[in-house]
Amino acid sequence: MKSWRMIRVGLPLLALGWGLGGCLPTADTPLDEQKEPYYLAGQRRLSAFDFKGAAESFEKALEANPRSAAAHFQLGVLYEQKLSEENSFAVAIYHYHRFLQLRPNSEYAEIVRQRIIGCKQELAKPIALAPGTQSLLRDFERLKVENAQLKSQLEAWAAFATNRAHLPAPPPAPLPPRVGESPAPAPVVPPRATPPPAARTHKVQPGETPATIARKYNVPLQALMDANPGLDARRLQIDQVINIPAP
Helix, strand or coil: CCCHHHHHHHHHHHHHHHHHCCCCCCCCCCCCHHHCHHHHHHHHHHHCCCHHHHHHHHHHHHHHCCCCHHHHHHHHHHHHHCCCCCCHHHHHHHHHHHHHHHCCCCCCHHHHHHHHHHHHHHHHCCCCCCCCHHHHHHHHHHHHHHHHHHHHHHHHHHHHHHHHCCCCCCCCCCCCCCCCCCCCCCCCCCCCCCCCCCCEEEECCCCCCHHHHHHHCCCCHHHHHHCCCCCCHHHCCCCCEEEECCC
């Protein structure tokens, strides 16, 4: 439970947070942070003492405009004073630091620096102040702040992924051939049949006999006779056409 001193300091600081939206200079982005709908909703919930709902609205205001110094300040006050969550002081430190980065010359900068010191003191309370604990305390504070920063970045990436989910999906790429898959075999073309050699013939000349004709064409005499059934070797006639078999 926070001490009475924290409550006495926290109430004026929370009231300052409620009125901060109208005092900050205009945001350096096209979106006017003081008129952002989620920020205005957070202000209304603050007025109704709905602190958890106010924090949710200011978180959405940061999603719409990450450079909203007013939203960072409001969240710093809420996590320091009103939201008893795990790492709430570390989250408050993160938002206070972001406020100082965005508004280093603000009239509230010194107040915010004092609140950062107060949050660090609250973080240090659970640790016994024994010799050698100062370096551990610094590491502990650093890890707490880094954890809060990572949480904020994760939420920003989640919002980005949600917006991309509404974009049309690209057409699927063609599938590559599977490893080891052999191409389809080419069709087998049967070899062209070799045409049979043209039949040879011979006209009988004077004085020729079947034996001389067979020797002339280098074929056996019996093959010549078989190729010419009915041929009478003793009655060959001049200009008679006879078939010559293949050698």
